[in-house]
Amino acid sequence: MLERLQPRAPDKIIGLMQAFRNDPRPDKIDLGVGVYRDAAGLTPVMRAVKAAERQLCDTQTTKSYTALTGDPAFLQAMAGLVLGAAAAPERLAMAAAPGGTGALHIALALVRLASPGARVFVPDPSWPNHAAIADALGLTRVPYRYYDAAAQTVDEAGMLADLAQAGPGDVVLVHGCCHNPTGADLTPPAWQRLGALLAGRGAPLLVDLAYQGFGDGPEADVAGLRAMAETLPEMLIAVSCSKTFGLYRERVGAVLALTGSPAARATAEANLAALNRTTYAFPPDHGARLAGMVLADPDLRADWAAELEAMRTRIARLRSTLAEALTAQSGSDRFGFLAGQKGLFSLLGATPDQVATLRETHGIYMIGDSRINLAGLSEQDVPRVVEAFLKVGL
Ligand code: PMP
8 A cells, every 4th residue: 555655755955954964065054944053053952941951850740641732831821922911811722732833733723623615825935834734734725925026025015915815714824923934024014904904804814923032022023913813803823932942853832722702712722622632642741841931930031031132133143244245245235135134034036046056066055945044154154155145146
């Protein structure tokens, strides 16, 4: 039977990571893989997470099963971090999940249970796994215009025109902040206009929140989704703790489902529990507990917030350093957009041939669509990177 399986192309990002590892050039630069890196090129365990881990190791007395929806303290902490006071607890159904990917999968599976014919509106471009998860669940996918590549900004008019096609039983996926791959985010007024378009349409938002704290800070980065929670009757949020807490491999995430009433809340939570049950039974607990402990302890929380802020400002500084160097060397401001975009990623606007030449000739790795991870840069790499970008004709 297994011989009937269809071959699959290897995942492009994983393939690129492998090619980078195999590249013997000592001065190679990895702007590909989407993880935070510090000035030494490392993806650190955050200090507060390490301290919580020591505490947990000393005090945990059992590793017996938790609830099907995960550790309630973790979920409460996530609701506070993401939604603050913007959502009434009696309308909020929650479940922990393995990472943002697990949360997206469970959230879309919940949509499918509620609305088997649901169409998922996905921004163009988006993180490729959005389409892959929707396809794996057999949901119909509708791309909507999001990015104006020529202007390097959100194509708001295109987005609103395309989303006007969403109707009852559909779901609209948006990135909460730090859009992957473009770094182009909705402004507060654009969020308001999106909310006004969707209110009363019966098509809830599914907000993918994977980079809280990497754009303008942990509060500012969720202002848009909080405004939506106050405007819209229903909303789903898939939260990832991979970047915000540096917990990548621990697989920490949560689904927050804002429902229309307390009765709908209870039913949604029972359905989330049932989806977890049939997918992996209990969600991973170790990392979720650490995130919950960090947020509940004032000292750990303050240290986590300070380290997150240092990560955020490092990314912002690299953005402006690169943009300024490119402007100075090219004599044009065509790279100015890099400074204003948010989070780890931007699209350079290079052709596939230019991306290949940067990799083969200059040892600079990026995703095929020319997405760069700014945190992959170090300040001393900037002159070489700028020279290479201009040499390939960017
Ligand atoms: N959403 C987006 C936009 C992402 O970029 C990522 C990570 N690359 C995720 C969700 C999920 O991350 P994880 O499953 O590792 O938490």
